[in-house]
Amino acid sequence: MNYMKMALLASPTPQAEAALEELHRKYDWVDIEDASLVIALGGDGFMLQVLHDMLARQQNVPVFGMNLGTFGFLMNEWRSDDDLLQRLNKAKPVTVSPLAMKVTTISGEKFSSPAINEVSLLRETRQTAKLEITVGGRVVLPELVCDGVLVATPAGSTAYNFSAQGPILPLDSGTLALTPISPFRPRRWRGAILPDRAHITFRVLDAAKRPVSAVADQREYRDVETVEVAIDRTNALTLLFDPEHALDDRIAMEQFAIG
Structure with a gap:
């Protein structure tokens, strides 16, 4: 070329x-x-x-x-x-x-941002976050108590995801890594590997008392209520x-x- x-x-x-x-x-x-x-x-x-x-x-x-x-x-x-x-x-x-992240905050504001490596949800205070996780319209975890959780692409799976004990994904695997960060309950849940066609939704439980931020690579949105994540093939x-x-x-x- x-x-x-x-x-x-x-x-x-x-x-x-x-x-x-x-x-x-x-x-x-x-x-x-x-x-x-x-x-x-x-x-x-x-x-x-x-x-x-x-x-x-x-x-x-x-x-x-x-x-x-x-x-x-x-x-x-x-x-x-x-x-x-x-x-x-x-x-x-x-x-x-890249991933496409769509955020709705507690106050009702809506934002969107791309992520090439990962989308991460992180607790903002000393209190643990409580999150409901939905994949493809089905609630797969009614309550995850943790410091946070992330969704990583194969290209980003060796970065924050790997540091959080998530799996390394081959570039052509057609998958995403869903990885908890310091999970407290369920304590033995270590995450999941999902097809990259999956649409993932996080709902912050008790969002006012246990505030959570959402980060797309290096761009942060605070006090979120829901976060949607999916691959953007366009x-x-x-x-x-x-x-x-x-x-x-x-x-x-x-x-x-x-x-």
């Missing part, structure tokens, strides 16, 4: 800005509105920011990230001595569908990976990481 119009974005860190200056000297660049491909320099947090900006613009052009942050799970290795154009032509595309995103660092391979190998 030949990428003639490339945009270059970098996180505001010294390492990323130094890399940006180096690449600016080597290649020709265009504004993001005119780009057929975006190069993102930074870490996973910056990559999520770039992808959310694309969703807001309704602009689905491939993104090739290079890691100049901490973890860089969604990024490729930073290498300045390679022929970038040759590297891009060999890259493997991966399609990621806004797919495309990530590019070096063949030796393909996202599906990295997700599989993360299950054997011991560090």
Whole structure:
């Protein structure tokens, strides 16, 4: 694939800005509105920011990230001595569908937000949250007493979900992870793997006394009463990976990481 119009974005860190200056000297660049491909320099947090900006613009052009942050799970290795154009032509595309979160607050306000990694519900005070969970119109848990709960995509299953003892999902599994955060009752419930066609609804029980916030990746809404979550197939995103660092391979190998 030949990428003639490339945009270059970098996180505001010294390492990323130094890399940006180096690449600016080597290649020709265009504004993001005119780009057929975006190069993102930074870490996973910056990559999520770039992808959310694309969703807001309704602009689905491939993104090739290079890691100049901490973890860089969604990024490729930073290498300045390679022929970038040759590297891009060999890259493997991966399609990621975000979650769509719809929120209704206690006061009746309604909001919506996409999530590429996960949607999480979290208690706001020292008191545990009490949640009713419905899947596909059927109440599957009348009352979950917990610190919170999250729904993760396969691409996000190695992030917050994995830290909460949730399962790692293969990228092509067609599933979502429903994972409790510090469950108190039912104590032995450890979550579920659901088909990605599932429509999940959370209802906060005793919402005024036990307030809960809802977070779509990094965007938070407080004092929620109901939260609906489902895959949004109309806004797919495309990530590019070096063949030796393909996202599906990295997700599989993360299950054997011991560090």
